[in-house]
Amino acid sequence: MDPREAERSFHDVASLDELKEGEMKPVTVAGKSLVLIRHGGHVIALGGKCPHKGAPMEKGAACHSPDHGDVVVCPWHKAVFSQATGKVVEPVAFAPLPRYPAKVIEGRVLVRPTPEAVPEPERRGEGETVLIIGGGAAAASAVYTLREEGFAGPITMVGSEPELPYDRTTLSKTLLLGDPDRARAPLLLPQDYYDDRQVITRHARVTSFDPATHTAHLPGGDTLSADHVLLVPGGRPRMPSDIPGLELEGVLELYTQAQAQTIARVVTPEQAVVLIGGGLICLEVASALRQKGVGVTIITRQAVPMEAQFGREIGLRLLKLQEDNGVAFISDCAAKRVYADPARPGQAAGVELEDGMKLPCAHVLVAAGIIPNVDFVSGDLPRTPAGALIVDRNMRVHLPDALRERREREGRRGGIYAAGDASSLEEEGRFWQSGHWRPAEVEGRIAAQTMLKHPPRTVPVPWYWTQQFGKKIEYLGWGLKFDNVVVEGSLPNFDFMAYCQFEGRIVALISSGRDKAMSRAVVDFAGFVHEAGRELAHILF
Known part of the structure; x- marks a missing residue:
């Protein structure tokens, strides 16, 4: 571009005096939404919409991170971007925030609405291989981090579902309200991303994994192995063992997109549904089904929902929100069994309580927690009482001494990592398991950075949110x-x-x-x- 033309391409957008330190000022330049951030007499211009879901960045924060320097944070789902480059430094976004040339002349802020090029990362790891077992949020985050930070070796991702990693948070929210034949959860990364970056994707359920050889076995006899193996197989709904009848037709569970589509298809507004649970997923499903017009009763052991996590006052506010919108709660009597329809013995007809009361319903939905899907992992890898693989702060799986020594003798490189529902790390004397979307992506990113031999880093304090009847509550902490x-x-x-x-x-x-x-x-x-x-x-x- 001719220097004079480049100079003319700058737009006068604001007075420097209009900008306050530590705040983002939204502006529109050539039809593009931007935010301006002042640092003394210097101004940074970044994209005004989060690339994840389009959140207005000015409603978030421009602040300093002890780990990443000056950053901006998305207000909705807490994606974190570097002010210096616009690159993602913490999930949930999988694209950088555009950064625009800006300068200050005689007290006026000038911006050119052509994004600066994102610096190419240094290539690394060309002689190494990565195998990712699982196809959820942590898997997508690891893939994105590896490629965006320069990993040049082969990557293979094996997911058990027929879809590429998708936004699982929509399953208990918007997906239940949509047309089941058309509703799809958004992909976290499009197919083109994997194709363009030579990431091999396969859809199969791994039948076994040998930690000693880093070998995964697939149906039909195929095997896969790699230097670095990331175990992110997710979980499966926990079905209470003390409630007979959960095998009947009409008893539903929710973890996958296919299950959400089934619920959206078979549960209709004129029906009544009984939910067994009481946690966030249960409450979010209740919200979605009530908005659809379904009659909802929740059987829970908690008199105040989420009291153990949020405290009594906030739990009571959630209870009132649910009850004001027509959700009924039973907490003084547990479910005894799911009983069948006499005319159709294999079909659920309702739930009987321990006091003998029967609650007729068209469907029963169980939302009683998640079991880590790590049964296929052989060997004596340390696990929590809940079955999750124990990892350190770099997401490395703890290996027994004998296995570690064997690998050292054989000169094997790389490591085994775990993240998401399959993993657990220790915080202040207790094992913490994410069970939530953003923490899973954070963990997948840390595992990828460990493979890239980045220096050890701080694990961010976990954040998650719930949306019920249009109201959002956010939580930040280790539980x-x-x-x-x-x-x-x-x-x-x-x-x-x-x-x-x-x-x-x-x-x-x-x-x-x-x-x-x-x-x-x-x-x-x-x-x-x-x-x-x-x-x-x-x-x-």
Whole structure:
């Protein structure tokens, strides 16, 4: 481009005095949405819409991360981007945030609406191979991280579902409301991404995996092996063993897209459904089915839903939200059995409670937790009581001494990693299992960075959210126990920040309607709670 033409291509978009330090100012340049960030007399211009779902970035946060420097954070799902390059530094996005040339002349901010090129990564790992067993969020995150950070060796991903990794969060929300013949969860990465970057994708269920040889066996006798193996097979719904009748037709479960499509197809507005559970997925399914017009009753052992995770006050607010929208709760009597229709012995007709009361319904949906899908992994790899593979902070699976020594004798390189529902790491003396979408992607990214021999890094404090009847609640924490919850704001209006404390120390944050604050906390939990602790001390004492 001619230098004079390039100079003319800059647009005058704002006065420098309009920009405040630490805030993002939205502007539109040549029809493009941008945000401006001021650093003294210098200005950075970035894309104004998150590439993940189009969230307005100005509602998030421009802040400093101890791990990544100056960043911007998406308000909706907490994707984190470098201000310096626009590159993804934490999930959930799988594309960079465009960065635009900007300069300040005589107090005016000028921006050229042509994105800067993203620097090409240095090629590495050309003589190494990667096998990913599983096809969910952690798998997609690992693939994206490996290729975007320069891994040049072969990658093979084997998923048990017929689809490529998709947005599983939509299953308990929007997918149940759509046309079952057309509703599809969005893919996390399109087919072209895998094709263009020479990532081999296969759809098969691995029957066994030998940690000693890094060999996976597939139906029909095929085998796959690699230097680095990432185990991300997800989980399967936990079916209570003490409730007879769960094998009947009409008893449903939800973990895959196919199961969500089945629920959307067979559950119709004139029907009644009984849900057995009480956790977030159960509550989200109740919300979706009620919005569809279905009659919903939840049988749960918790008198106050999510009390153990969110505290009593927030749990009661969720209970009221559900009941105000027509969901009935039974918590004083457990399910005894699912009984059959006398006219159709194989068909579920309702749920009988322990006190003998019967709840007729067209379908029973069980949402009682997840079992890690790691039965196919052989050997004595350490596992939690729940069955998940134990990993360290780099997502490496702990290997028994004998196996580790054998691999060293044989000169084998690489490692075995696990992430998502199949893995668990220790935090303050207890095993923590993600069970949520963003943490799974974070873990997949860390595993990929370990394969790339990046220096050990801090595991971000886990964040997740729930959406029920149009209301969103966000959680940030390790699920540690707490003995007090201080709520600032309005619970009835879903506009609050809650501080979960244990012996005076803030161990978790729960919020609604506080996008900027939670976005800052996601990238610097310790710094945020330090400041919050000082403010709480002033308020309480």
